[in-house]
Amino acid sequence: MRRFHSLVRDRLMFLRLLRHAGPTVVTGLVAVGLVSAVLPALAAAATGWLLSSLSGDFTAPLVAVGGLLLVGQGCQIASGLIGLAATSRVDIAHRAEVAKVATGTATVDVIERQDTQDLLGTARADLGEWVEKTPGQGAVAALRIILQYFGLTASAVVVAAWSPWLVPVLIVPALAVRAHAIRLWKRRFQNFVDGMEHHRRYRYWGELPMNRSEAKEMRIFGLTEWAIGNHQLELHRHLDDEWTHNRTMVLAQWMQTAASLIPLAGVFCAVGYATAVQGSPVGVASAALSAGWGIFTAIANHGETINIEGSRASLKALAELRERLEPEKQDRSLGTIDSDGPPLVRFVGVEFGYDERTPIMKGLDLEIRPGETLAVVGFNGAGKSTLIKLLAGVYRPTGGGITADGVGTAEIERWNAKLAIVFQDFVKYHLTVAENISLGFPGPADPELIGKAIEDAGFGDVVARLDAGADTPLDRSRDRGTDFSGGQWQQLALARALYAIGRGAKILVLDEPTAHLDVRTEKALFDRLEGLTDGMTTILVSHRLSTVRRADRIVLLADGKVAESGTHAELTALGGDYAHMYRLQAERYKSGYDDRLEAGELR
CATH class of the missing domain: 1.20.1560.10 (ABC transporter type 1, transmembrane domain)
Structure with a gap:
């Protein structure tokens, strides 16, 4: 029976x-x-x-x-x-x-x-x-x-x-x-x-x-x-x-x-x-x-x-x-933060590792102030990209916590909608240019804001040359489809983040945003961004220390913690690891060294 x-x-x-x-x-x-x-x-x-x-x-x-x-x-x-x-x-x-x-x-x-x-x-x-x-x-x-x-x-x-x-x-x-x-x-x-x-x-x-x-x-x-x-x-x-x-x-x-x-x-x-x-x-x-x-x-x-x-x-x-x-x-409860502007973000005693045997964050304490441009630098494996992923909530700390205006980010309703992020390993969606950009913010697409994001990313000339403009599929197997170079894909990812800002995101996170661009293109891009991010919090991760000189504050990660913190002038005067890294890169640039990274090289 x-x-x-x-x-x-x-x-x-x-x-x-x-x-x-x-x-x-x-x-x-x-x-x-x-x-x-x-x-x-x-x-x-x-x-x-x-x-x-x-x-x-x-x-x-x-x-x-x-x-x-x-x-x-x-x-x-x-x-x-x-x-x-x-x-x-x-x-x-x-x-x-x-x-x-x-x-x-x-x-x-x-x-x-x-x-x-x-x-x-x-x-x-x-x-x-x-x-x-x-x-x-x-x-x-x-x-x-x-x-x-x-x-x-x-x-x-x-x-x-x-x-x-x-x-x-x-x-x-x-x-x-x-x-x-x-x-x-x-x-x-x-x-x-x-x-x-x-x-x-x-x-x-x-x-x-x-x-x-x-x-x-x-x-x-x-x-x-x-x-x-x-x-x-x-x-x-x-x-x-x-x-x-x-x-x-x-x-x-x-x-x-x-x-x-x-x-x-x-x-x-x-x-x-x-x-x-x-x-x-x-x-x-x-x-x-x-x-x-x-x-x-x-x-x-x-x-x-x-x-x-x-x-x-x-x-x-x-x-x-x-x-x-x-x-x-x-486990995801709902909460809110009252401020309409960018919040005060704090990492308090944050510990994290992708496995128990290899901790990356070892009691990290970091304050990200509203409206500032914060640069995060460090040697490979220092945890720069991991810090961004913890902020975005794709991983949770195994110890300590992350708050925004005193509220745990894991408890804030739609916390991800307050962030506009360009990851170093961004996804290349086989969709149209416009569809790729609209993925920066959930909900119906706004064609006007998509067009503005394309221009703000310095991408307008590239899109104008495409057969169907922003409606061109980024897939060669599709009718009238095409593909981009590594640098063009990176500009598209940046346009996606700028679209999110247009839709209300308050924190712009750029994880190696110009790794595939030459120095001249990078400078032109940051010149444009400087006027677009007024009043916003910007977090910049870059292997090029020439990129981070403009930041209000620079933090150097080492051994799972903040090892150095200050402006470019303060850190070079300190004569520590940041100053050593900066001098080494400057000598390489003088000798014609090209530090652009190929797709998939960053980890």
Whole structure:
């Protein structure tokens, strides 16, 4: 009984997904499925009627048989189309829910974990192998299995009209064959799933000699045979057990065939004997035989069960993601800050590390005053970009806290909307120029502010030369699409931040904003920014110390804390690490050193 209750709960879980398909599609799916399910029984009855009427006027039964054939063809087409519509709608809703859960966390640390990434990959239900099915396929399959039993009942009624005792003789072995077949298929399914890691490696090694970038070294260093050997090794590790089980399944199919044919043969002989010797009506006997075969076809089809098993993994992964990610979202309480201008931001005893063994912030204390331009400098790995990510809330301190006007930033409603940030590893969205810029602030786009941001970023001439201006897709695979250089992408990212300022952001954060620009272009850019950021707080992170000279205050990070703080003149006079770094860079510039960074170089 417990097993039955578990099965019912399982099927209800899949059936509830059909609410995303909409009442019209579900009604159509049920109607077409019911007709398709009972059609074999109706066809059997119509055939018996036709045979019984051959001695007289058989027009009506002949029309009935022909009509049922046409209905069957129509149902087959309609079932495919409506099933596809239902599957697509359920899958769209499922993937939207995965995205909602994934983006519902306040921080990204849990998202960056590899086990979470694996769950997201499974939950998305992107089909790759035969064992991978989508939740939509599982939901439609669960409904069709239920409808199959209506067909079974209809066929059993036709058989019972001839002789009730034949019904259990046919149904019991049919159910046994079905249970045995499903058990074997589930085992095959699980064998394949258990070996998916070997399968991924098998595919990797198989693709390696054919990839453009790797193919050169594969040939130069003579690695082809080694790669092929690993390819074959992983193939056998994955599929040896699968092939052994397949041989078992082939032998089992003979047993299933025998288990099906023996009761069918007995029923056929009994019906034939009753018809030939006892004078039973041919039409009724024919209907019983056809319906008997219909019982087996209704029960023995286990393809829908495979769809359910294949889609179970994505639903399980989504449930695990909810448990893992939603508690993070519940921690976010709402608060406000009263000031209309930029707030006073304080880092108080902040501690943080991407892992427990390597702390980056070690009791950091820092005050960012309203309206000031603060520059943050330091050696690689000092935590400059980490400081920005903590301020933005994508990570939370493991110790200490960050406040804005005395309120914890994690508790402020839409704190991210108060920040306009250009990260050093900004994202290159394959959207239009205007769409890229509008992502700087949530909500409907403002074309006027987008145009202003383009000009303020010194990007107007570049956009004016594009075929479709700001509506040009930044993707060469799209019609009239193009791509930008590293410096142009950086200017676009800056325009995105300036758009956010136009929409009300109060703190401008520039994390290596000119790393891909030459010194002359950088100077022109900062000349423009100086007039655009009056009254705003600006936080500037840069590896070029010539860039930060204009800042109201410069802080040097070292060993997880603020090591030096002051103006450029004060720090050079101090003669510490900042002064040493500045003199070293000045000497390099005099010798013609180009410190522009290529995309992906900053970390």
